[in-house]
Amino acid sequence: MALDFLKIPEDNAVRVAGDALNKQVAAIFEAVGTPYRYAQITADALTSASMRGVDTHGVTNVVRYTESILAGTFKSPQEIEVISESDTTALLSCGWGLGHPAAHIGMEMAMDKAAEHGVGLSTIRDGHHIGMVAYYAMLALDRDMIGMAMTNAGPAVRPALGRRAMLGTNPIAFAAPAGEEADFVLDMATSTVASGKIGLARQLGVPIPEGWAVGAEGEPLTESPADRGEHWAQNPLGNTREQGAHKGYGLAMMVDILCGVLSGGGYSSFIGSGRNMSFAMAIDISKFRPVDEFKEMMDEMIRALHDTPTEPGAERVLVAGDPEEEAVQDRKANGVPILQQHYDAMVKISERVGAEVYI
């Protein structure tokens, strides 16, 4: 859900069809030795983010992931293995390779277990970036399940009352199927904004609003710093104690516990930069009540919220997933806008690894 000042400027962007992007990303991964299925999953996850307008987690990330594979930071081919398992739980190792295939397998296992027993959940250790967490939660929708996914990350966010980054932006995704209305899809960093938005502001050369980050002494920052470090930190959702900073902070710790401590892979400040542990859960709605009735009530709730009178200046009350669904419609019709320098980098890495260029 991009704020207007963070929208990709069309005069410096190329529009590329989603299918071509998907094919390109998969081809690049295959060219560096990623097994076919893992390349496809990762390409799907990245394309899904791009189609949904979540550009910070979209296809252009193929460049840095591929560089990590080439540098040996991401192991390739990776070995994804089940370390422990019960009727409803699984602990996986991502094998220090691409995060997306392991998170996808974790979610599939959670859904299979939920189909049999009612609920299923997986934690995944030894991992890297899994991209847009909503992608995994949304896998549950086709199976008439509720899906949830989380991932932790290296330190970027200060705890409430603190002034040093100790927690990742540790996002939470939650998806539940509706009937005629768009499905409910929440995907939120537990910080005031995702890190990518601060990075994007830097690339676009625009200041960030007060409340998103603080400097080394805890003073508000409006210029986004070029790198991570002790000289600044993002704010937890809520920002100040009075406005609930302990809640964003608490949610970030919850994500660290479910992803990092439960898996043994480690919490944000333990794992350090560039590593991510993850969590996926599925709940089979039919174990509780008829799915049609569930969806009917979802529709009713969503409509009631859409009909809420707006605050001054707002056009319409939205429900989580609405802005992304709007982006999907636009991008299906007009392609995905890719910043020129990102487009060039994608072409360059394709040529470098010997992948055909489709975009």
Place this chain on the structure above:
Amino acid sequence: MALDFLKIPEDNAVRVAGDALNKQVAAIFEAVGTPYRYAQITADALTSASMRGVDTHGVTNVVRYTESILAGTFKSPQEIEVISESDTTALLSCGWGLGHPAAHIGMEMAMDKAAEHGVGLSTIRDGHHIGMVAYYAMLALDRDMIGMAMTNAGPAVRPALGRRAMLGTNPIAFAAPAGEEADFVLDMATSTVASGKIGLARQLGVPIPEGWAVGAEGEPLTESPADRGEHWAQNPLGNTREQGAHKGYGLAMMVDILCGVLSGGGYSSFIGSGRNMSFAMAIDISKFRPVDEFKEMMDEMIRALHDTPTEPGAERVLVAGDPEEEAVQDRKANGVPILQQHYDAMVKISERVGAEVYI
């Protein structure tokens, strides 16, 4: 976690021992026909909140609950029944009586299922207020499990971009056991503050900070209104779109989905004032990794966070559960502070229903 300006003023309060309060509350419920076990559970839940400093959800609520029983709004005796069940899931009806016993049974069922299968969860429909949600999540701690509990409520909070109350404060609790450190216990309304804090400000005659609520046209409110209605609404956590209001709002909907839509009991604006549907979940840590290792990593994470350098003016970085644990120590030693008018009301209702007075 009370903000200083919301602390109960000792010069207008009586300190009463927790045990006496527990006995008093149970006696009142029994006097109006609540079965022994349900009276005990409810007394425990309320006393636990009072001991933890969560006074808005504490023992003084016995007055309004008892009045609801006497008025027939709360059914008594209630019939708590299992509507549907699977290996890992349960749908319960609270039978429109006291919410606490049903939420307690729901959590116990979730824990039993988790012990056998790895994870368990319950939703509870046809219910009323369950008090402090942390109470149910914390039941998991003694069994070396992770506990989670949520409850929805009638409309009090506006959706992001809206100006009418459509959602409950819909709190989320999450508890995970530590080793030597205090356990992690998060308990947060998905609004900037719990409703009770706004009510308490009114009782104490103090203004509320900007950011907690808006008036009928969406303008900031600093005086807390005397009743619910269309003339004001609380803000979702995040408050403005730019600072993440869609996140608090999205979490509130998540709670509505898990408590209200999954159970069929209904979402916030459907159920209306005074009703609450709930959700409880337990995860058996030992299904993933040795519990000792889990707790060791919890300790390590908690210590790292405690050691974070503070923002200007802050004494120490806290972890969720710390302020409540501090309250427990104080109240074990000195009793629970009860506002004089609340104390009088408790005595009065005891006499009215013919319960012995222990406080």
